[in-house]
Amino acid sequence: MTRLRQLRNQVGYVLTSLPLAVVGFAYAVVTVVVGGALALTLLGLPLLSSGVLGARGWGWLHRALARATLGLRVAGPRPVRRRPGPVGYVRSGLGDGTGWRALAYLIVKLPVTLVATAVIAAFLCYPVFLLSHPLWWSQRAALQLGDFLFDTWPRSFLLAGIGAGMLVAGTWLLRLVLLLDGLLIRGLLGPTSLDARVDDLEEARALAVDDAAALLRRIERDLHDGTQAQLVALAMKLGLAKEKLAGDAAPEARALVETAHRDAKIAITDLRDLARGIHPPMLDNGLEAALDTLVARGAVPVQLRVEVHDRPSPAVETTVYYCVAELLTNVAKHAAAQRATVEVRQLDGLLRVQVADDGGGGAMIGKTTHALPGGGLAGLRDRARTVDGTMRIDSPPGGPTLVTLELPVRR
Amino acid sequence: MTGLRVVIAEDSGILRDGLSYLLADRGHLVLAAVADPEALRAAVDEHRPDVAVIDIRMPPTYTDEGLRAALAVRAAHPGTPVLLFSQYVETRYAAQLLAGGAEGVGYLLKDRVAEVGEFVDALTRVAGGATVLDPEVVTQLLGAARGPGHLAGLSERERAVLALMAEGRANVAIASALFLSVGAVEKHITSIFGKLGLPPTETDHRRVLAVLRYLQSGR
Numbered sequence: 001m002t003r004l005r006q007l008r009n010q011v012g013y014v015l016t017s018l019p020l021a022v023v024g025f026a027y028a029v030v031t032v033v034v035g036g037a038l039a040l041t042l043l044g045l046p047l048l049s050s051g052v053l054g055a056r057g058w059g060w061l062h063r064a065l066a067r068a069t070l071g072l073r074v075a076g077p078r079p080v081r082r083r084p085g086p087v088g089y090v091r092s093g094l095g096d097g098t099g100w101r102a103l104a105y106l107i108v109k110l111p112v113t114l115v116a117t118a119v120i121a122a123f124l125c126y127p128v129f130l131l132s133h134p135l136w137w138s139q140r141a142a143l144q145l146g147d148f149l150f151d152t153w154p155r156s157f158l159l160a161g162i163g164a165g166m167l168v169a170g171t172w173l174l175r176l177v178l179l180l181d182g183l184l185i186r187g188l189l190g191p192t193s194l195d196a197r198v199d200d201l202e203e204a205r206a207l208a209v210d211d212a213a214a215l216l217r218r219i220e221r222d223l224h225d226g227t228q229a230q231l232v233a234l235a236m237k238l239g240l241a242k243e244k245l246a247g248d249a250a251p252e253a254r255a256l257v258e259t260a261h262r263d264a265k266i267a268i269t270d271l272r273d274l275a276r277g278i279h280p281p282m283l284d285n286g287l288e289a290a291l292d293t294l295v296a297r298g299a300v301p302v303q304l305r306v307e308v309h310d311r312p313s314p315a316v317e318t319t320v321y322y323c324v325a326e327l328l329t330n331v332a333k334h335a336a337a338q339r340a341t342v343e344v345r346q347l348d349g350l351l352r353v354q355v356a357d358d359g360g361g362g363a364m365i366g367k368t369t370h371a372l373p374g375g376g377l378a379g380l381r382d383r384a385r386t387v388d389g390t391m392r393i394d395s396p397p398g399g400p401t402l403v404t405l406e407l408p409v410r411r
Numbered sequence: 412m413t414g415l416r417v418v419i420a421e422d423s424g425i426l427r428d429g430l431s432y433l434l435a436d437r438g439h440l441v442l443a444a445v446a447d448p449e450a451l452r453a454a455v456d457e458h459r460p461d462v463a464v465i466d467i468r469m470p471p472t473y474t475d476e477g478l479r480a481a482l483a484v485r486a487a488h489p490g491t492p493v494l495l496f497s498q499y500v501e502t503r504y505a506a507q508l509l510a511g512g513a514e515g516v517g518y519l520l521k522d523r524v525a526e527v528g529e530f531v532d533a534l535t536r537v538a539g540g541a542t543v544l545d546p547e548v549v550t551q552l553l554g555a556a557r558g559p560g561h562l563a564g565l566s567e568r569e570r571a572v573l574a575l576m577a578e579g580r581a582n583v584a585i586a587s588a589l590f591l592s593v594g595a596v597e598k599h600i601t602s603i604f605g606k607l608g609l610p611p612t613e614t615d616h617r618r619v620l621a622v623l624r625y626l627q628s629g630r
Contacts, residue, residue, distance in 0.1 A: 221473055224498050228521070229423030235525035236429050240436065243527060261525065268522050272498060281499055284474040289503060296502045 003171075010174055011124070013069040014116040020065070021106075021113040024058050028106035031055070046086070049093025053080060055102035059189040062105070072182050074190040078199065084347045084406075097192075105188035112184065116177045123170025130163030202388075206313075209386055213279075213314040220279035228271055235264035280321055287317050287344065294325055295342060299332040300357070303341045312351060312409045316387050319407065320344065320353055323380050323391075327355040327403055330376070335359025335401060346409060353405040361399030380405075415538050418460040419444040420451035420477065422469045430464065430524070437531050446470075448480035455484050455491065462515075462538035467497040467504060478504050482511055490514070494537045496521050500547040509542070513622060517543035517579070536579050542622055543579035564606045572599045577622045 035048030059077070066072040077098040083091055093099065133143060134156045142151040143159060150159045191199075238261040245254045275281075282290040288306040295302040312320070324342055331340050337359030345352050365377045381391040389407035417439050421427040424446075431441045443454035447470050455463060463484060467477040481493045492515030495508060505518045517537035523545065524530050533543045565573065568589075575585045586596045607621055 224468065225423055225473070228498055229426045232521050232524055233423075233425045233429040235522075236426075236433060236527060236530075239525045239527040240433060265522060265525050268525070272522075276499065281468070281474075282501055282503075284472065293501050293503050 007171055007174075009069045010178055011120055013065065013178070014113060014120060014174075016065060016069070017062075017109070017113045018117055020061065021110045024062075024106040025110040027051075027058065028055070028103045031103065045090045045094065049090045052093045052096050052099035052103060055099045055106060056080065056096075058106055059098075059102035062109070062185060063189050066182070066185055070178065070182070072185065074186050077189070077191045078195050082348070082350075084350060084352065101188045105184060108184060108188075109181075112177065112181050116174060116181070119170060119173045119177055123166050123173055127163040127166040127170060130166070131160050133159045133163070205386075206315075209315040210313060213318050216279045216318075217284075217314070220275045220281065223271060223275045223278070224281070228268065228275070231264060231268050231271060235261060235268060238264055279318070283314075283317055283321055287312065287320060290317075290321050291324060291342065291344065294321065294328070298328050298340075300328070300337055301339045302328065303339070305342070306344045308344060308346045308351065308409075310346065310409050312407075313387075316351065316389075316407050316409065319383055319387050319389065320351065320405070323383060323405055324353065324355060326376075326380055330363070331355070331357045331359060331401075334363070335361075335399070337399075337401075349409050351405075351407045351409050353407070354402060356400060356402045358400045360397075361395045361401050362397045363393055363395040363401050363403070365393060377403075414439040415461040415535065416440050416442055416458065417534075418442050418451065418454045418458060418463045420446070420448070420454075420463065420469065420480065421466040422446045423466075426466075426521075426524075433524075433527055433531070434534075437527075439531075448476045448483075451480050452483060452487070455488060459488065460491070462492040462494060462534060464494050464496070464534065466521075467495055475504060478508060481508065485511055492537045492540065493517070494519065494534055494543070496524070500545055502548060505544060505548050509622075513542045515540045515542075517541075518548060519543070519545045520547055533579070541579040542577070544577045544622070546574075546578060549574045549577050565603065569599050569603050569606070572596060573603055573621060576600070 031048065031051030031054075035044055035051050038044030038047060056077070063074050063076065066074070080096050080098070081092060083089070130143075133150065134153070137143070137150065137156050142149055142156070144150070150156050238257055242254070242257050242261050245257055248254070280290055280294075282293050287308060291304055291306060295304045311317075328340065328342070331337050335357045337357035340355065340357040343352075343354045343356075345354075363377065365381060377391075377393065384391050384405050384407060387407055389405055391406075392404045393401070394404070395401035414437075415434075417434055419427060419430050419434075419441060421430060421444070427444045427446065431444045434441050442458040442460055443450075445451050445454050451463065451465065454460075463481070465477045465481050467475055469476040469480070477495060477497075481495055484491055484493060489512075493508075494517035495504075496519045497504065498521050500518075500520055508516055508518055515537055517533055519530070519533060523533070537543050571589060572585055575588055580588065582593055582596045582600070585591075586593045589596070591599075603621055
């Protein structure tokens with residue numbers, strides 16, 4: 001009984017697939033041929049990009065059909081990495097390996113489905129006709145193969161036997177073709193082993209990066225609440241001692257206490273700068289508050305605009321903060337700018353940070369006249385990369401300079 | 412000078428004890444020394460102190476609990492002088508604090524506690540209703556205020572006078588800091604009021620307004 005139900009499901013799968021395969025094949029061919037032919041024009045590449053991205057939808061449809069009828073469970077591929085803007089759209093489409101693989105599936109799906117349909121017709125429907133031969137044959141109407149006429153009972157039963165044999169063979173053949181189809185679905189519509197590995201690594205790295213951010217925040221807090229408070233209390237007591245010694249006639253002791261008092265104050269300042277470098281405390285109040293105070297401290301007048309609806313992960317916030325801080329320092333140091341703007345905007349899952357100035361331009365990665373050696377712009381790019389971010393610099397000689405960072409809001 | 416009645420809110424035990432000792436040493440009365448915003452509110456309700464000394468970072472989140480507690484205290488008991496101190500100077504905090512009225516408000520870096528004389532002096536001025544801002548706040552605001560705005564018309568000298576006003580200095584102190592005569596300082600201040608468009612009434616109130624204008628221009 002289960003074997004019969006299985007067969008029914010398999011036949012149902014093939015027959016449903018058939019129109020989908022035909023239309024899908026046409027879709028793939030049109031996408032590649034038309035998109036490719038128009039690639040030289042302005043319209044071709046966006047078209048091709050849409051086609052590749054749309055193939056993902058076909059992939060989803062075929063995976064869903066296979067799961068519903070055959071019980072074949074294939075995980076979906078990684079979601080597409082969308083880049084903002086029209087150019088980004090074209091790039092994310094053309095660079096989408098998953099979409100291209102889905103297109104390939106649509107191409108090979110048609111022959112596979114045609115073979116499966118043929119198997120159903122030749123080895124499942126036709127044998128039923130043969131099997132029924134003993135029921136309806138007569139002297140006047142009997143099946144004939146070449147000159148051989150099945151017009152006796154033994155011959156008619158022989159024919160029915162052949163039909164039964166073909167039926168058994170047919171179910172196996174169908175299974176074979178569907179096995180091939182299943183392999184294609186797994187191979188072309190599922191995640192690649194590389195995808196799975198990338199997922200693993202991304203997750204592990206995200207944990208490590210967030211751990212590091214949390215750890216730094218804790219260190220800063222420990223410094224603030226422990227060491228700094230102790231130093232302040234120490235400096236205060238030394239200050240008191242200094243005043244109390246003021247009238248006494250022990251100039252050496254007084255000089256010592258004065259020196260100690262001064263040293264303690266220097267230590268407080270040093271420690272504060274150190275702690276601020278580890279984790280900006282204002283970030284605990286959110287990115288906008290932190291950038292606001294950062295901008296207020298700057299040497300060049302800065303216009304700040306922040307439009308972010310979701311709170312980014314701590315590591316992303318820290319990265320944005322330090323990158324903007326470093327870029328503004330660069331502006332003040334090298335650009336001879338009158339004013340600068342800082343813009344942080346959320347575009348779906350992406351955070352776009354733009355720092356612009358009206359200075360002399362000429363900034364580039366790895367150039368020591370503008371970038372700090374061993375850090376600077378290359379260091380910023382590396383910093384952005386740890387959270388899957390990118391950095392672009394547009395700084396023609398003579399200015400103006402625009403640095404764009406793009407980072408995922410959350411990972 | 413009679414001693415002030417003081418409430419201290421500071422989460423670090425060693426610093427809390429140090430402050431209590433210092434203030435007691437200078438003849439002030441520490442009514443309560445507490446470690447969190449809740450206890451601070453209760454202590455102010457109970458004792459109605461002359462001034463409250465509050466650390467900005469306190470539990471539970473260690474961000475701006477102290478600032479919010481200070482605003483709550485001033486909302487519950489208007490006019491209660493508060494002196495906030497902080498490990499870092501954040502102009503945003505200073506502006507929030509002053510937005511609810513600038514009289515009897517102080518904002519200092521924790522480092523200033525080391526200069527015990529100046530610290531106690533600042534506390535006394537805050538308790539007396541003055542506005543005392545850390546020189547560091549003033550520097551940052553001055554740095555940020557170069558753009559076009561109310562302050563653009565001020566001369567270097569007038570800005571220096573305004574900066575000292577923001578630190579809560581009286582005219583005599585400003586005069587000695589800038590090596591000017593008191594009369595010259597008064598002239599500068601009148602000129603500042605004029606350029607900032609402040610009406611000629613209630614001189615003390617105008618000083619506060621000038622400082623506020625100064626802070627807003629930094630925003």
